[in-house]
Amino acid sequence: MIRMNKRLLGFALSLALIFGLIPFTAASAATTQNVTLNLDGKKVAFTGAQPQLIGGKIFVPYAALAAQLKATVKTDAASKKTTISLNGKSIVFTPGTVNATINGKAVKLEGAPVSKDKSVLVPVRSIGDAFGIWVSWSGSKKTVDLNRTKTVKHALGETKLNGVPQRVVILFNGMVDTSVLLGVKPVGAVESYLQQPFYEYLRPSLIGVKDLGDETQPNLEGIAALKPDLIIASKMRHEKINDQLSKIAPTVHTEDVFSWQANLKFAADVLNKQPLADAYLANWNKRVADFKKKMGSKVSQTEVSVIRTNPNGTARFYVEGFAPNILLDLGFKFPKTQTDLTQDIMNVATKEQTPLLDADYIFDFTVDWDGDGAVYKLQKEWIDNPLWKNLKAVKNKKYYKVNAVNWNLSGGPLAAQKMLDDLYFYFNLE
Amino acid sequence: MSRKHRLLCAVVLAIAFAGLASGCASSSGSAKESGVSAIPTSEPASKGEDLYEAIAPQPSTDAADGLTKMNGFVKAYKQAIEEDDTSAAQQAAQDLAGTWKAIEEEAAKLDGQRAETVRGDLFLLLEQSGEVKNKDQLVDISYSLYQMIRDLKEKAEGSLPHEETVPEAEDSEIYP
Numbered sequence: 001m002i003r004m005n006k007r008l009l010g011f012a013l014s015l016a017l018i019f020g021l022i023p024f025t026a027a028s029a030a031t032t033q034n035v036t037l038n039l040d041g042k043k044v045a046f047t048g049a050q051p052q053l054i055g056g057k058i059f060v061p062y063a064a065l066a067a068q069l070k071a072t073v074k075t076d077a078a079s080k081k082t083t084i085s086l087n088g089k090s091i092v093f094t095p096g097t098v099n100a101t102i103n104g105k106a107v108k109l110e111g112a113p114v115s116k117d118k119s120v121l122v123p124v125r126s127i128g129d130a131f132g133i134w135v136s137w138s139g140s141k142k143t144v145d146l147n148r149t150k151t152v153k154h155a156l157g158e159t160k161l162n163g164v165p166q167r168v169v170i171l172f173n174g175m176v177d178t179s180v181l182l183g184v185k186p187v188g189a190v191e192s193y194l195q196q197p198f199y200e201y202l203r204p205s206l207i208g209v210k211d212l213g214d215e216t217q218p219n220l221e222g223i224a225a226l227k228p229d230l231i232i233a234s235k236m237r238h239e240k241i242n243d244q245l246s247k248i249a250p251t252v253h254t255e256d257v258f259s260w261q262a263n264l265k266f267a268a269d270v271l272n273k274q275p276l277a278d279a280y281l282a283n284w285n286k287r288v289a290d291f292k293k294k295m296g297s298k299v300s301q302t303e304v305s306v307i308r309t310n311p312n313g314t315a316r317f318y319v320e321g322f323a324p325n326i327l328l329d330l331g332f333k334f335p336k337t338q339t340d341l342t343q344d345i346m347n348v349a350t351k352e353q354t355p356l357l358d359a360d361y362i363f364d365f366t367v368d369w370d371g372d373g374a375v376y377k378l379q380k381e382w383i384d385n386p387l388w389k390n391l392k393a394v395k396n397k398k399y400y401k402v403n404a405v406n407w408n409l410s411g412g413p414l415a416a417q418k419m420l421d422d423l424y425f426y427f428n429l430e
Numbered sequence: 431m432s433r434k435h436r437l438l439c440a441v442v443l444a445i446a447f448a449g450l451a452s453g454c455a456s457s458s459g460s461a462k463e464s465g466v467s468a469i470p471t472s473e474p475a476s477k478g479e480d481l482y483e484a485i486a487p488q489p490s491t492d493a494a495d496g497l498t499k500m501n502g503f504v505k506a507y508k509q510a511i512e513e514d515d516t517s518a519a520q521q522a523a524q525d526l527a528g529t530w531k532a533i534e535e536e537a538a539k540l541d542g543q544r545a546e547t548v549r550g551d552l553f554l555l556l557e558q559s560g561e562v563k564n565k566d567q568l569v570d571i572s573y574s575l576y577q578m579i580r581d582l583k584e585k586a587e588g589s590l591p592h593e594e595t596v597p598e599a600e601d602s603e604i605y606p
Contacts (some may be wrong), residue, residue: 156605201581397512403577418580425576428509430502 036143037124039068049119051144056297057111058137058144059121064421069131082120084130090131095120102130125275132163135274152270153252155235156242164272165230167170169223169249171259172215172234173199174322178264180205181280187226190215193409201405201414215257224248232267257340257411264413276329280413287420291330294429295357299331305338305393308408309366309379310347320344322411323365326419335359354387361426362393365404400426444491476523478553483528485556488528493540496533497583500526507555511565519562526575542583544578551575553557 034050035058036043044065051060061086066073071086083092087143087372095113100106102112107129113122124144126209128135134147170176170189179186181200188210192199197211213219217236223231228249236256238245245251252270254263261281268277292299304327306318318324319334320343327334338346348356366379382388393399406418424430490496507522530537530552538545551571559569 305518397565398565400573413565418577421580422573422576425505425508425573428505430505 005189011405011412014068032047033142036141038143038145040148044068049121049162051124052121053142054111056137058124058355059111059114060124060127061119062122063115063119065124065127069133071131072384078192084127086131089131091126093122093126100126102126122383128164128272130369131352132166132272134164136274143365150270152252154266155183155255156239156251159246159250159252160429161230161250161270163229163230165270166248167226167230168271169212169226169231171212171218171231171245172237172254173409174257174260174263174411174415175254176206177202177233177235177410177414178260178267179271181264181413182268182271184267184271184273185209186221187228188212190218192405194405199405199410201418204411220244220248230270232270250355258320258325260322260412260416284413284416288329289416291420291423291429293333294399295427300333302332302361303335303359304332305335305362306407307364309364309375309382309406311369311375311378313378313381315348315354315357315382316345317348318345321354321408323363323407323419326416330420330423351382351385351387354382354385358391359393360396360398362391362399363402363407363426364400365402365407367404367409476553476557478557482531482549482553482555485524485527485531487532488525490529490533492586494535494583494586495534496529497537497579497586499529500533500579501576503529504572504576507559508569508576511559511562511568511572514562514565516559516562517542519559519568522558523552525553527556537582537586540582544582548575548578548582551578 033051033053037046037060038044046061046064048064049061051058053059062082062199063073066084066086069086069228071084073082073084073160075082079094080090081094083090089103090297091100091102091218093109093113095115098112098350100109107126109125109126113120115121124146125135127133128146132148134150135145136145137143138145145242148163152159152161168179168186169186170179170186172190173192176186176189176192176198179189185205187391189198189206189212191200191211191213193215195203197203198206198209206282212222218238218241220241220355223245230244231249231251233251233253234243234255234257235253238253242251242253248292254266255348256264261284263281264277268274272322295302306321306323306327308316310316319338324334337358346356348354366378368375391399402422403418406415406422488499489500503522503525507519507526510516510518510522530548534545534549537548551574554571555568555575557565561567
């Protein structure tokens with residue numbers, strides 16, 4: 001009887017699964033769902049076709065929205081091309097195709113405009129891109145918010161922006177990497193610490209971008225000459241020049257230069273690139289989970305040490321910063337001897353203190369700042385000192401010299417991906 | 431045939447090929463003209479270069495496919511060196527070189543400088559993997575190679591971000 005009940009239960013569960021899945025699948029195939037649209041915080045009432053989710057993208061009846069924006073609409077009867085114009089900006093699209101033009105530039109819309117209930121619906125994000133309107137989506141409220149102005153809360157207060165910035169100046173390296181990921185080409189950016197003007201892996205995306213000098217002392221005249229509509233700086237580096245920057249253009253600050261995930265979310269919000277950041281972070285989290293799964297319980301039992309040799313001959317270990325934060329996210333830990341001594345970084349002055357650098361794995365991102373190789377001679381002095389060979393990582397052949405750009409200097413999401421790649425390499429993971 | 435014998439044969443073949451190549455160089459043009467990364471012809475060929483020349487190309491669908499395979503081989507190489515498995519390291523080095531040979535021309539078009547570095551690193555791996563004298567150096571080379579392969583793969587797959595245009599500056603009343 002019990003056996004029969006189990007079979008019945010199994011059968012019932014199978015039926016429940018089958019019938020439960022069918023509507024879900026059918027719904028997924030042709031998902032359309034009406035959504036609420038707010039413009040500058042006020043709900044917009046649409047007659048006829050409503051704003052709606054189609055295949056996961058938000059579409060709006062363009063004519064009704066254009067009227068709300070007080071934009072001009074023209075449709076060419078022969079080509080069926082529609083142009084919406086506002087304040088010198090425009091979008092040109094044709095129903096049924098993703099090929100469009102935004103402000104004179106050929107683009108692919110995230111979905112082809114469709115005809116529905118005597119209206120043509122276009123992806124709302126394209127309207128936002130064309131006219132510098134922030135578009136944000138609340139899945140829980142099924143509401144899309146369009147905002148023509150934005151007050152950005154940042155590390156040094158609040159700054160009001162009148163439209164999505166188009167001429168952006170970037171004052172720290174991690175944000176330069178972030179801007180490339182988000183597809184926002186700045187008009188000017190500080191130069192990289194090595195491989196000037198910009199790190200080689202970013203250079204193809206930064207052709208024509210004005211080099212604004214060092215991150216710690218950016219060229220203020222150069223910034224002003226670019227007539228930016230936004231400066232992205234970091235309190236950690238630029239608090240003292242904030243008054244000067246704010247006189248040139250609206251300026252926003254991140255708290256620091258190395259909290260790359262927070263900085264990515266911040267930039268995506270300010271620059272209206274939320275979906276790209278969300279997609280990146282979803283993929284990142286997937287990779288982190290994969291790494292942890294492949295490492296198994298070993299990861300939480302593995303101590304890592306992140307070090308470098310300084311140009312003055314001292315060594316340094318880090319328990320805070322770009323690489324340490326990623327290693328912590330992955331589940332590694334730092335030696336107690338290090339965390340007991342400092343919250344962030346610590347210089348190790350003498351060779352007698354060599355054991356402070358030890359862990360199961362040592363990653364060394366010594367940088368040849370001057371390009372003369374002198375720092376590598378100093379690094380060799382550390383490696384040749386008698387206490388070095390006693391380090392656990394050295395004995396076990398787990399001392400690695402890593403790419404300083406990816407592990408320390410760049411500090412953005414694209415560099416983070418490369419660092420994670422390196423960890424797959426070093427831990428022999430597929 | 432044992433690995434040692436195969437390696438010996440490879441060296442003999444390499445020497446033979448090197449002799450043929452030097453005989454042809456003056457009449458058939460330089461490496462640059464053939465689109466392959468240039469290795470100065472005036473310098474004597476290294477042992478690694480000879481070994482490289484003797485290896486048969488291992489075909490791939492395209493550069494991206496070949497680079498994906500190489501990504502796996504270079505990881506296997508690094509692991510073998512760390513585990514003192516010379517035989518596996520030699521095999522991985524040969525797989526790397528064979529796969530590279532089949533895609534080198536295509537890869538050089540993507541990034542000539544990186545392609546040249548890959549070739550040079552492969553010479554070193556082939557030369558030193560048979561008799562490992564400096565494990566640390568080989569791990570460092572494999573790391574360099576790993577990064578080059580990754581960068582080339584990104585280019586082959588076109589996954590690098592594209593250039594964006596920037597609008598003209600507008601005068602602002604608030605921020606002149």
